[in-house]
Amino acid sequence: MALLSDLVNLNLSDTTEKIIAEYIWIGGSGMDLRSKARTLPGRVDDPAKLPKWNYDGSSTGQAPGEDSEVILYPQAIFKDPFRRGNNILVMCDAYTPGGEPIPTNKRFEASKIFSNPTVIAEEPWYGIEQEYTLLQKEVNWPIGWPVGGFPGPQGPYYCGIGADKAFGRDIVDSHYKACLYAGINISGINGEVMPGQWEFQVGPVVGIGAGDQLWVARYILERITEIAGVVVSFDPKPIQGDWNGAGAHTNYSTKSMRADGGYQVIKKAIEKMGLRHKEHIAAYGEGNERRLTGKHETADINTFCWGVANRGASIRVGRDTEKEGKGYFEDRRPASNMDPYVVTSMIAQTTILWNP
Amino acid sequence: MALLSDLINLNLSETTQKIIAEYIWIGGSGMDLRSKARTLSGPVSDPAKLPKWNYDGSSTGQAPGEDSEVILYPQAIFKDPFRRGNNILVMCDAYTPAGEPIPTNKRAAAAKIFSHPDVVAEEPWYGIEQEYTLLQKDVNWPIGWPVGGYPGPQGPYYCGIGADKAFGRDIVDSHYKACVYAGINISGINGEVMPGQWEFQVGPVTGIGAGDQLWVARYILERITEIAGVVVSFDPKPIQGDWNGAGAHTNYSTKSMRNDGGYEVIKKAIEKLGLRHKEHIAAYGEGNERRLTGRHETADINTFCWGVANRGASIRVGRDTEKEGKGYFEDRRPASNMDPYVVTSMIADTTILWKP
Numbered sequence: 207m208a209l210l211s212d213l214v215n216l217n218l219s220d221t222t223e224k225i226i227a228e229y230i231w232i233g234g235s236g237m238d239l240r241s242k243a244r245t246l247p248g249r250v251d252d253p254a255k256l257p258k259w260n261y262d263g264s265s266t267g268q269a270p271g272e273d274s275e276v277i278l279y280p281q282a283i284f285k286d287p288f289r290r291g292n293n294i295l296v297m298c299d300a301y302t303p304g305g306e307p308i309p310t311n312k313r314f315e316a317s318k319i320f321s322n323p324t325v326i327a328e329e330p331w332y333g334i335e336q337e338y339t340l341l342q343k344e345v346n347w348p349i350g351w352p353v354g355g356f357p358g359p360q361g362p363y364y365c366g367i368g369a370d371k372a373f374g375r376d377i378v379d380s381h382y383k384a385c386l387y388a389g390i391n392i393s394g395i396n397g398e399v400m401p402g403q404w405e406f407q408v409g410p411v412v413g414i415g416a417g418d419q420l421w422v423a424r425y426i427l428e429r430i431t432e433i434a435g436v437v438v439s440f441d442p443k444p445i446q447g448d449w450n451g452a453g454a455h456t457n458y459s460t461k462s463m464r465a466d467g468g469y470q471v472i473k474k475a476i477e478k479m480g481l482r483h484k485e486h487i488a489a490y491g492e493g494n495e496r497r498l499t500g501k502h503e504t505a506d507i508n509t510f511c512w513g514v515a516n517r518g519a520s521i522r523v524g525r526d527t528e529k530e531g532k533g534y535f536e537d538r539r540p541a542s543n544m545d546p547y548v549v550t551s552m553i554a555q556t557t558i559l560w561n562p
Numbered sequence: 563m564a565l566l567s568d569l570i571n572l573n574l575s576e577t578t579q580k581i582i583a584e585y586i587w588i589g590g591s592g593m594d595l596r597s598k599a600r601t602l603s604g605p606v607s608d609p610a611k612l613p614k615w616n617y618d619g620s621s622t623g624q625a626p627g628e629d630s631e632v633i634l635y636p637q638a639i640f641k642d643p644f645r646r647g648n649n650i651l652v653m654c655d656a657y658t659p660a661g662e663p664i665p666t667n668k669r670a671a672a673a674k675i676f677s678h679p680d681v682v683a684e685e686p687w688y689g690i691e692q693e694y695t696l697l698q699k700d701v702n703w704p705i706g707w708p709v710g711g712y713p714g715p716q717g718p719y720y721c722g723i724g725a726d727k728a729f730g731r732d733i734v735d736s737h738y739k740a741c742v743y744a745g746i747n748i749s750g751i752n753g754e755v756m757p758g759q760w761e762f763q764v765g766p767v768t769g770i771g772a773g774d775q776l777w778v779a780r781y782i783l784e785r786i787t788e789i790a791g792v793v794v795s796f797d798p799k800p801i802q803g804d805w806n807g808a809g810a811h812t813n814y815s816t817k818s819m820r821n822d823g824g825y826e827v828i829k830k831a832i833e834k835l836g837l838r839h840k841e842h843i844a845a846y847g848e849g850n851e852r853r854l855t856g857r858h859e860t861a862d863i864n865t866f867c868w869g870v871a872n873r874g875a876s877i878r879v880g881r882d883t884e885k886e887g888k889g890y891f892e893d894r895r896p897a898s899n900m901d902p903y904v905v906t907s908m909i910a911d912t913t914i915l916w917k918p
Contacts, residue, residue: 211565285577287569364621365589365596368784369699369791376789379645380569382599386580387572396598399621433566503620503627515631515659517620525631525659 219291223248226293228286229259229278230425231300234267236310237440237543239425241295249292256280256296268300268308276308277301282418287384288429295388295425297418313417316551320413322559330554331464331534332416333393333409333457337542338427339444340374340402341437348402348445349373349436359448363401373402377434381406381427388426390419399450399503409457413554417547442541443496451497451504452542458553459534468532475557476512476521476535482556483510483520489548491541498539505538575647579604582649584642585615585634586781587656590623592666593796593899595781597651605648612636612652624656624664632664633657638774643740644785651744651781653774669773672907676769678915686910687820687890688772689749689765689813692779693898695800696730696758697793704758704801705729705792715804719757729758733790737762737783744782746775755859756806765813769910773903798897799852807853807860808898814909815890824888831913832868832877832891838912839866839876845904847897854895861894 218224225248230241242261250256263269263276278298286293299313307314319325340349350373351357362371378395385392385406393407406427408419424440431438443451462471479486487494487507500506505520512521512535514528520539527533540549574580581604586597598617606612619625619632634654642649655669663670675681696705706729707713718727734751741748741762749763762783764775780796787794799807818827835842843850843863856862861876868877868891870884876895883889896905 211568214565215568287572361623362594365598365617367595367597367781367788368793369788370793372788376566376570380566380572382582383572383574383645384569386574386582386601387577392601394598394600430566430569503618513628516628517618517630518627 217291218293225249225291226286226289227256227296228289228294229280229296229298230422231261231278231298232310232312232421232545234310236312236545238266239421239428240266241425250294251283253280253283253296256283259298263300263308268310275303277303277305281313282415282422284388284390284422287387287426290387295422297422312545312547313414316417316547317414319551319555319559325413325554325558328460328462328554328558329412330550330558331410331412331459332546332550333407333411333534334416334420334546334550335405335407335453335455335457336420336423337398337403337405337452337454339400339439339441339452340377340404340431341439341444343435343437346437346439348400350402357401360399360401360450363397363403364399365397371401372397374404374434374436377427377430377436378404378406381423381430384426384430385423388422390423390426392423398452400445403450403452410459413550414547416550417545420546440543442491442493442543446496448502450502453497453504453538454491454540454542454544454546454549456537456540456546456549456553457534458537458550458557460558463534464532466532469527472523472527472533472535476523478556478560478562479521479537479553480510480512481562482560486537486552486556487539489544489552490539491544493543494539494541497541571646573647574649581605581647582642582645583612583652584645584650585636585652585654586778587617587634587654588666588668588777588901590666592668592901594622595777595784596622597781606650607639609636609639609652612639615654619656619664624666631659633659633661637669638771638778640744640746640778643743643782646743651778653778668901668903669770672773672903673770675907675911675915681769681910681914684816684818684910684914685768686906686914687766687768687815688902688906689763689767689890690772690776690902690906691761691763691809691811691813692776693754693759693761693808693810694783695756695795695797695808696733696760696787697795697800699791699793702793702795704756706758713757716755716757716806719753719759720755721753727757728753730760730790730792733783733786733792734760734762737779737786740782740786741779744778746779746782748779754806754808756801759800759806759808766815769906770903772906773901776902796899798847798849798899802852804858806858809853809860809894810847810896810898810900810902810905812893812896812902812905812909813890814893814906814913816914819890820888822888825883828879828883828889828891832879834912834916834918835877835893835909836866836868837918838916842893842908842912843895845900845908846895847900849899850895850897853897
């Protein structure tokens with residue numbers, strides 16, 4: 207019998223010009239990714255040349271049943287690591303038939319901020335450190351953990367190796383290569399402090415692209431865990447007790463911060479962030495209060511403080527930046543389940559456009 | 563569904579110039595290996611051209627939380643047998659932001675010894691015989707052994723074959739090829755006297771490279787056991803009773819020893835080692851007193867003696883060396899959990915630089 211893998215791995219370029227485009231969007235919860243595929247007559251490299259599409263919003267909590275069409279606008283194209291060949295992944299955002307962004311569409315507002323001439327001039331760069339936890343299917347307990355029990359305490363797992371310290375590396379490593387293949391600017395990976403928890407970083411990416419790339423990286427990750435039979439969780443504090451939470455630290459710089467004298471610009475920016483601490487925290491992910499306790503390398507959720515090389519601060523500035531007098535800073539507050547469109551645009555807005 | 567292995571084995575050279583570099587370092591215990599990966603813009607073959615990096619020393623017992631950055635200096639590059647393509651493994655050592663080696667960094671002091679002109683002139687060669695034991699996950703009992711019991715006594719297992727005598731050969735053989743692929747000078751392997759115990763040899767390597775290569779060989783081994791779902795132990799006496807321990811016999815020669823008349827140089831060197839027996843033993847690995855009992859092909863830990871073809875001696879000289887009047891000798895004292903930077907540099911220090 208032919209193997210399923212022979213069919214899944216068919217190289218269609220041998221027989222046809224047609225390609226498959228997987229359209230991806232964010233569903234009604236703001237964290238559930240959805241996708242479906244369509245055939246196109248030939249290769250496409252420019253999102254503007256892709257047809258708009260639509261989906262059943264009443265099945266994703268985004269439209270009423272009697273008026274359920276939600277329109278998908280293609281925004282970014284990536285190579286499809288699962289289908290390979292000339293097949294593509296397409297990151298989309300969602301609109302009413304009237305052309306209005308639906309309420310859960312956070313990209314639209316972000317895009318407005320990133321189109322502001324003042325913001326464009328500052329070329330905001332983002333590097334996002336996405337942490338996540340891998341769970342055993344059906345029991346939803348972290349992989350490598352004994353069901354009904356706990357592994358030895360944290361210590362050996364951060365960047366650890368070995369069958370008793372690193373759980374799920376095949377998922378992490380295939381995700382790394384798949385993202386590079388797709389054209390996502392994935393800059394690194396590491397095993398995290400809690401066993402079964404990992405991190406990948408996307409960046410530096412300018413403006414709205416950071417959100418697009420992080421969402422597609424999350425999509426690729428969940429498609430890979432689907433293959434592996436494992437569940438991925440973006441919950442910011444998956445296990446209560448002496449176990450680290452999961453964040454999405456967001457590294458940020460503007461043209462002024464990267465130029466000579468940038469350190470002063472950074473300090474002013476951090477001041478402004480401090481004045482809007484409550485507003486940012488409200489937008490930095492659900493359940494973050496379970497994670498930002500002041501322990502486990504976090505700052506308390508009600509406190510705003512910053513420091514050089516201080517992992518217990520809300521915002522951390524690296525030693526290199528301090529030494530060279532220019533660089534970037536790391537906002538350590540966002541939770542792993544944050545929406546990167548919201549977080550990246552809010553940081554740009556507060557530091558570039560907002561005045562106290 | 564696409565297979566995980568299709569993704570893990572993606573050959574990125576077809577789609578991008580980018581490569582993945584896995585930075586490896588030694589953690590706070592002196593034996594725990596850690597690593598994380600980053601993307602580089604193109605292939606690199608010279609460690610001096612690799613960027614320094616940093617890690618969270620507070621998660622490895624190497625820095626406090628409020629000042630946690632530890633800096634990684636790349637020292638040696640090897641081909642990555644797991645990611646293949648142009649991807650690399652990078653052996654690093656660790657420094658404070660101010661440029662001082664952190665206390666657990668044993669490579670820095672070794673590098674100083676190996677840069678001494680007298681040592682450089684003697685071209686010290688090392689061949690290290692790394693023994694190790696494979697353990698079943700979760701029970702931490704040697705593989706192939708019945709849980710709660712023991713196999714038949716030692717005898718049939720040394721270099722043995724067959725399902726009842728050799729346990730874990732797939733790990734050993736993939737490690738052998740992986741190391742050769744990586745560029746490590748692995749010179750051989752054999753099954754050891756205790757069932758579930760194996761040995762590989764790295765060498766001859768000159769100077770500081772011996773330590774670099776042995777550490778990376780250990781890293782590759784633990785990554786392979788991680789894949790195999792087995793735990794690797796470098797404990798020098800994993801099972802009490804009539805079962806062999808695990809050592810890291812270190813074979814050594816200098817230019818003078820390898821030349822005509824070298825045998826006299828060897829005898830003088832062994833004398834000097836005898837005068838510093840206590841100092842060497844203190845640096846030859848934790849728990850060695852459980853192994854160096856005078857039985858099981860070891861010399862008692864408090865005794866220093868040497869002999870030709872004598873496996874019960876602290877230092878053994880091969881019959882070939884005696885016959886040809888030149889060659890090398892084997893220090894049989896180091897335990898399997900020794901730090902090769904410490905042992906190799908100490909042997910060079912005592913035999914070349916130190917005067918009684």
